[in-house]
Amino acid sequence: MPYSKAHKDKTREKILENSFVLFATKGFEGVTIDELMKDCGLTRGAFYAHFASKAELYREALKYRACSTKLANLKPDNTSNRQWLSLLLNAYLSLDHVNGERTLSCPLAFLAADINMQDDTIKTAYAEVYYGMNTAILEYAIGYCDCDEQDVLSVTAMMIGAVAIARTLQDKASIDNLLCACRREAGIKLGGI
Known part of the structure; x- marks a missing residue:
């Protein structure tokens, strides 16, 4: 059974929030997708369900944090x-x-x-x-x-x-x-x- 839109949105927000914290403390180069997803308690595959690249995530995390x-x-x-x-x-x-x-x-x-x-x-x-x-x-x-x-x-x-x-x-x-x-x-x- 596929995940609901609400679940997907909540997962995306979790990834954005955790990635901002990691990027802010370690910089873009200091963060790996594996480290980020482990920090979120998710798999690497879950990353690609939401983002095409780490650069896209960085950009979206920046905008997400600005909105909050x-x-x-x-x-x-x-x-x-x-x-x-x-x-x-x-x-x-x-x-x-x-x-x-x-x-x-x-x-x-x-x-x-x-x-x-x-x-x-x-x-x-x-x-x-x-x-x-x-x-x-x-x-x-x-x-x-x-x-x-x-x-x-x-x-x-x-x-x-x-x-x-x-x-x-x-x-x-x-x-x-x-x-x-x-x-x-x-x-x-x-x-x-």
Whole structure:
């Protein structure tokens, strides 16, 4: 008896989630299909029921994770754009995010060093996620501050870079200082949030 669509979808999500974590910690080259499927408790054959290649999985895992970040969530009705952007900024530039809490991990920061070594389709997916992040932040910011696309581009680049750099630092005080400085600068650029 064939598996139901719901079962197939759940299996695909499990593969995407586990692969993002492995790619974020080991990079594209450091992860094998066998290792990934073992981590999921599945067979290698199950991989090919969902993906044609590891590169396709990498691209899809990047997009999947981007859709499950806090920024991709809808703003609660009782929250102003300014409050929501402040919450997003504080969550993104936080120690929990740097440490890789699964619900916060942004693929832009966690795959930043690895993405340049990938093919053009993966780079395109990364760029689409980046542009989506900029668009979302600009839409929230336009309602209350006098910032433009250039301001948002500089803020998002700083945010992504700060988390990527903070993940390499060993000293908690240095990480806290970096995140605090970037929260302050981003807040200034985005209308004093």
